[in-house]
Amino acid sequence: MPNQTHDDITDLIPAYALGALDADEAAQVEQHLTTCARCQADLAAYEAVTDMLPQAAQKIEPSPALKKRLLAQIQTTNTAVPPAPSRWQTWIDNLHQLWRTPRWQPVLALAAVAVLIAAFILWQQAPPAPQQIELTATNAAPDAEGVIEIATNGRATLTVNGLPPLAAEQQYQLWLIEDGQRASGAIFSVSDTGAATVTITAERPLATYSAFGITIEPAGGSPGPTGERVLGHNL
Amino acid sequence: MIQSHVFGEAFLSTIQYRTVLTAKDEYQVCVDVKQLDDLTLMRLIAQGNEAALSELYDRYSRLVLSIAYGVVQNRQTAEEVTLDIFTRAWEKAATYDPQQAKVSTWLVRMTRNRAIDWLRREKIRPFQHSISWGDVTPEAVATENQTETAVQSNLQQQRVRTAVASLPPDQQEALALAYFKGYSHSEIAQVLNQPLGTVKGRIRAAMQKLRVLLEE
Numbered sequence: 001m002p003n004q005t006h007d008d009i010t011d012l013i014p015a016y017a018l019g020a021l022d023a024d025e026a027a028q029v030e031q032h033l034t035t036c037a038r039c040q041a042d043l044a045a046y047e048a049v050t051d052m053l054p055q056a057a058q059k060i061e062p063s064p065a066l067k068k069r070l071l072a073q074i075q076t077t078n079t080a081v082p083p084a085p086s087r088w089q090t091w092i093d094n095l096h097q098l099w100r101t102p103r104w105q106p107v108l109a110l111a112a113v114a115v116l117i118a119a120f121i122l123w124q125q126a127p128p129a130p131q132q133i134e135l136t137a138t139n140a141a142p143d144a145e146g147v148i149e150i151a152t153n154g155r156a157t158l159t160v161n162g163l164p165p166l167a168a169e170q171q172y173q174l175w176l177i178e179d180g181q182r183a184s185g186a187i188f189s190v191s192d193t194g195a196a197t198v199t200i201t202a203e204r205p206l207a208t209y210s211a212f213g214i215t216i217e218p219a220g221g222s223p224g225p226t227g228e229r230v231l232g233h234n235l
Numbered sequence: 236m237i238q239s240h241v242f243g244e245a246f247l248s249t250i251q252y253r254t255v256l257t258a259k260d261e262y263q264v265c266v267d268v269k270q271l272d273d274l275t276l277m278r279l280i281a282q283g284n285e286a287a288l289s290e291l292y293d294r295y296s297r298l299v300l301s302i303a304y305g306v307v308q309n310r311q312t313a314e315e316v317t318l319d320i321f322t323r324a325w326e327k328a329a330t331y332d333p334q335q336a337k338v339s340t341w342l343v344r345m346t347r348n349r350a351i352d353w354l355r356r357e358k359i360r361p362f363q364h365s366i367s368w369g370d371v372t373p374e375a376v377a378t379e380n381q382t383e384t385a386v387q388s389n390l391q392q393q394r395v396r397t398a399v400a401s402l403p404p405d406q407q408e409a410l411a412l413a414y415f416k417g418y419s420h421s422e423i424a425q426v427l428n429q430p431l432g433t434v435k436g437r438i439r440a441a442m443q444k445l446r447v448l449l450e451e
């Protein structure tokens with residue numbers, strides 16, 4: 001391929017950013033881009049233009065049913081946050097490949113022992129599972145579900161589903177109960193589908209409370225529970 | 236003063252939260268997804284937060300659907316593409332890299348690519364290219380309850396429309412074929428029955444003018 005000069009290539013950058021170059025020209029641009037800072041800067045500017053273009057598209061309003069379908073779909077595939085493909089597994093697979101190569105076998109035999117020892121140490125250090133506290137729905141919100149999860153570092157989150165969305169002047173409030181005293185743990189609103197995830201704030205570790213409850217309160221929360229209880233748990 | 240024992244997720248530091256001080260000196264964290272920026276929404280989505288996905292959809296479903304419709308020119312298919320994009324956002328949120336692109340850009344690029352893939356798979360090459368950019372006249376958008384971000388994005392949209400509308404019609408047409416159909420220079424030349432050089436000139440002139448008009 002002839003050594004393209006900057007002047008030949010610079011005119012192609014706008015079309016390259018748009019993805020409109022034919023394959024041969026695109027390849028020439030790519031090669032030149034590896035060495036030309038001016039063209040790289042031009043490309044960034046034209047890519048920004050390209051990314052803005054859809055703002056000028058004819059606007060279409062999604063049908064309300066589409067959002068319902070999306071939310072229903074993610075409920076069924078609620079393996080959200082799937083465990084990332086284990087690097088460990090990939091590594092073991094690679095080792096298997098190597099194992100088939102005879103000259104690596106003695107080295108690998110030693111390595112395998114080291115891995116076993118390392119795995120044993122890791123296993124001994126495996127953290128305890130996070131603690132979960134399930135909340136039970138009351139008649140006020142029979143479809144509601146809630147769970148408090150306390151991570152091993154003491155951090156706690158509340159996740160709810162199926163709580164009725166409230167008017168703007170109301171919010172839900174989580175109460176942490178001990179010896180008849182009720183402390184506020186979170187004040188929150190829920191999505192259209194009644195879902196929310198909030199971080200719980202407390203004076204002391206959550207495991208030391210004897211009960212939890214969620215009530216409907218004026219927006220911003222109350223000093224103590226005043227409204228109807230929708231979810232609860234007695235330890 | 237009671238020593239406060241604060242529980243918080245790692246993402247908490249990036250969440251805009253308000254603390255409410257009560258008589259008991261407790262700090263309470265109250266998260267309203269509407270107040271969160273796009274990046275924080277993505278982090279919550281990566282943790283499986285449905286309220287955050289719902290908010291992302293409310294912010295960008297119109298844009299995503301409009302791109303998909305521009306490409307496939309069929310409402311039902313465009314809605315399927317939109318559903319697919321937000322399902323992918325739900326599943327792939329953890330792989331989103333803020334260094335690479337803004338959240339909106341990430342969605343826009345993914346939508347354009349997916350929709351054009353669909354077009355190529357279905358081998359749809361209509362003779363009639365009824366491609367047009369949106370009307371320049373401002374849309375009647377409800378402005379009450381709009382966040383500052385929403386107002387900003389409406390202004391931005393207006394700016395881009397005005398810029399595209401200022402291009403000669405033949406440049407608008409070539410640009411639309413490249414952006415929405417993913418056509419190359421030679422494909423556009425074939426479709427419009429114009430010399431290749433003419434098409435190259437139109438695309439270049441259109442992009443150069445838009446760059447001048449849209450650069451901050």
Ligand SMILES: [Zn+2]
Nearest residue numbers: 006036038039
């Ligand atoms: Zn150059």
